[in-house]
Structure formats: structure tokens, C-alpha cells
Amino acid sequence: MTHPAIRVSEIFGPTIQGEGVLIGLPTVFVRTGGCDYRCSWCDSLHAVDNQYRHEWEMMSIDAVWQSVVGLSGGRPVMVSLSGGNPAIQPLGALIERGHREGYRFALETQGSVVRDWFAELDVLVLSPKPPSSEMTTDWAAFEACVQAANEKPQVVLKLVVFDESDYAYAKDAAARFPRLPIYLQPGNHTPPRPGNGDSAVDLDGITKRMEWLVESVTRDRWFEARVLPQLHVMLWGNKRGV
Numbered sequence: 337m338t339h340p341a342i343r344v345s346e347i348f349g350p351t352i353q354g355e356g357v358l359i360g361l362p363t364v365f366v367r368t369g370g371c372d373y374r375c376s377w378c379d380s381l382h383a384v385d386n387q388y389r390h391e392w393e394m395m396s397i398d399a400v401w402q403s404v405v406g407l408s409g410g411r412p413v414m415v416s417l418s419g420g421n422p423a424i425q426p427l428g429a430l431i432e433r434g435h436r437e438g439y440r441f442a443l444e445t446q447g448s449v450v451r452d453w454f455a456e457l458d459v460l461v462l463s464p465k466p467p468s469s470e471m472t473t474d475w476a477a478f479e480a481c482v483q484a485a486n487e488k489p490q491v492v493l494k495l496v497v498f499d500e501s502d503y504a505y506a507k508d509a510a511a512r513f514p515r516l517p518i519y520l521q522p523g524n525h526t527p528p529r530p531g532n533g534d535s536a537v538d539l540d541g542i543t544k545r546m547e548w549l550v551e552s553v554t555r556d557r558w559f560e561a562r563v564l565p566q567l568h569v570m571l572w573g574n575k576r577g578v
């Protein structure tokens with residue numbers, strides 16, 4: 337059976353997952369190309385902006401899988417499907433293929449596009465975008481993503497927070513989905529410029545935002561929230577492919 341090709345921006349690893357529920361876990365990343373959003377502070381524009389389309393490649397399931405297996409040395413590892421918005425791509429057959437060989441799959445999406453194969457994932461990270469992104473959340477589509485998972489994978493919320501209005505949005509998201517664990521992370525206000533992956537990152541500014549976030553959740557007795565930094569940004573700044 338032939339499966340539709342996947343539009344890939346980059347495949348890299350193994351490295352560690354830098355954020356959220358799987359932070360620190362060795363991971364191979366499959367970053368797909370294309371996104372239905374255009375967040376003001378997107379840190380993956382090279383996988384979003386059509387200007388970089390020439391860097392993307394239509395790859396067969398076999399080609400993607402060979403790349404993942406090669407990077408992992410054939411040892412099952414967590415595979416993170418990211419983007420862009422990976423939900424746009426036909427990833428169900430890839431997940432099925434990897435599962436047969438003992439690999440696990442996490443996918444991170446903003447929750448704007450629902451897929452029935454979400455139920456086949458091991459971890460679904462839903463990351464609704466707060467007001468500072470200048471995007472508008474379709475909560476009905478988001479709810480449909482949670483439903484599609486059908487309580488099979490671990491489903492978590494991950495929120496990037498830049499300011500008070502983002503924080504209020506995060507609280508609202510948590511109230512809408514009280515059964516889902518929630519991870520907060522301070523936003524990177526100096527995201528990489530595509531083509532200049534080593535651009536400087538303001539770690540002091542991010543650390544101050546992290547401190548403010550910790551103070552906010554403790555002040556509000558919001559004891560269900562977990563506050564985490566982006567570990568890869570702390571270690572490697574805006575460098576790509578790590």
C-alpha cells in the first residue's frame with residue numbers, strides 16, 4: 337500500500353527534548369514543513385514560512401523512517417513530530433511503522449487541525465497559542481483534538497507565556513481542560529531568524545520571565561501548573577538542529 341508523502345523541514349537527533357512533559361528525554365525530531373498559523377514570536381519560521389519551502393522535502397514514509405532509524409542507530413527512541421504544524425501532514429502510517437519496531441511518538445500541535453491518528457500517539461502535546469502570538473484559538477477545533485485522542489495517548493497542555501494576558505489565557509485554558517496536566521514556559525522574545533540559527537538569545541530576559549512565572553503560580557496557589565524553561569535554549573541558544 338502506498339502512503340502519501342510527508343513534507344519534511346528537517347530530521348535531527350538524537351538530542352534531548354528541551355521542553356514540556358518529556359523534557360530531558362533522548363529524542364529524534366521529525367520537523368514537518370508548513371503551518372496554518374503565523375505566531376508573532378515563532379521560533380521555527382524555517383519550517384513555517386513559504387520563503388523556506390525550497391528547504392523542505394516531500395519524503396516517503398520509508399525515507400523518513402530510514403532517516404530516523406539511522407539517527408537512532410536502530411535502537412527505539414522517542415520520536416517527536418513537530419513543525420510547523422505536524423497535524424497538517426499524513427503521519428498515521430509513520431507512527432504505525434515506528435510502533436512495530438518499538439519506537440514511541442510524541443506530537444506537538446497548536447490544536448487547530450484534528451486527525452483521527454492522534455489516538456495512535458504515545459504523547460499528544462497541545463499547545464494553544466496565547467494573545468501575544470497574535471493568533472486566535474478555535475476552541476471547538478481544540479476540543480476536537482482532545483476528543484480525537486480518545487484518552488489513549490498521554491495528553492498534556494503546554495503554554496508559552498510572555499505577559500499577564502498570556503498568563504490569564506493559560507489559566508482559562510487550564511479551566512477549560514481541568515483533567516489535562518499543564519506545563520508553562522517563559523517565551524523566548526529573541527527567537528532565531530531563519531537562516532541565522534546562531535542569533536543571540538536574551539537568557540537574562542528569559543530568566544526574569546521565568547522567575548515572574550514562578551512567582552505568579554505560587555502567589556495564585558496554582559499548584560497544578562508546572563513551570564519549565566526551554567532547556568535547549570539555555571544550553572544552545574537559538575542554534576538549529578540540537
Ligand code: SF4
Pocket residue numbers: 371372373374375377378379380381384419420421446465
Ligand atoms: S503554531 Fe508553532 S510553528 Fe506554527 S507559527 Fe505558531 S509557533 Fe510557529
